[in-house]
Amino acid sequence: MIEVEQVIKYAKMLNFKSLSALRSGNISVKYKNGFLITPSGVKYSQLETEDVVFVFLDGKFESLKQKPSSEWRIHKDIYVNKKEANAVVHAHSTHATAVSAHGKSIPAFHYMVALAGGDDIKCAEYATFGTEELSKNILDALDKRKTCLMSNHEEFLRFFQIMK
Ligand SMILES: [Zn+2]
Numbered sequence: 001m002i003e004v005e006q007v008i009k010y011a012k013m014l015n016f017k018s019l020s021a022l023r024s025g026n027i028s029v030k031y032k033n034g035f036l037i038t039p040s041g042v043k044y045s046q047l048e049t050e051d052v053v054f055v056f057l058d059g060k061f062e063s064l065k066q067k068p069s070s071e072w073r074i075h076k077d078i079y080v081n082k083k084e085a086n087a088v089v090h091a092h093s094t095h096a097t098a099v100s101a102h103g104k105s106i107p108a109f110h111y112m113v114a115l116a117g118g119d120d121i122k123c124a125e126y127a128t129f130g131t132e133e134l135s136k137n138i139l140d141a142l143d144k145r146k147t148c149l150m151s152n153h154e155e156f157l158r159f160f161q162i163m164k
Helices: 002-016 072-081 094-100 111-116 132-141
Strands: 026-031 034-037 053-056 087-091 147-150 155-160
Touching: 002 026, 002 034, 002 087, 026 072, 034 072, 053 072, 072 087, 072 132, 094 147, 111 147, 132 147
Parallel strands: none
Antiparallel strands: 026 034, 026 087, 034 053, 087 155, 147 155
16 A cells, blocks of 8 residues: 555654654555555654555554554644645654744745745644543634644644646
């Protein structure tokens, strides 16, 4: 299944590119009536096909071995609310950590900011990880955007429209 291979390939790239260390951050790809997501607690350098977890859009999951990333709810809520999203990448980069700690949007200081979909990159307000409140804050920050920071979560989030 090509989608499983994509999840593994890009999860490993999060490590290689120093966007997220070891098992932190998470990646998913939309698949049928749900999505395939990186598991909780497995180092990405050791990821194998059967570690990837399928989660339905109602939050139930099917897995041979693992539980889904503890941040699966964010991915689910993006797929439910953003029909154009085909993949979600959630990284813990050092730079995003430093910027998100200020809780402010990134203004259009550079043309690459436009890749987020508008003239700034918004910062989602803090809420406890895994909660519906955090998903709501992220969806607010993703209004008319494809990318946001997550305040005090040391994180960066982006969804993609994959051309098929
Ligand atoms: Zn995270």
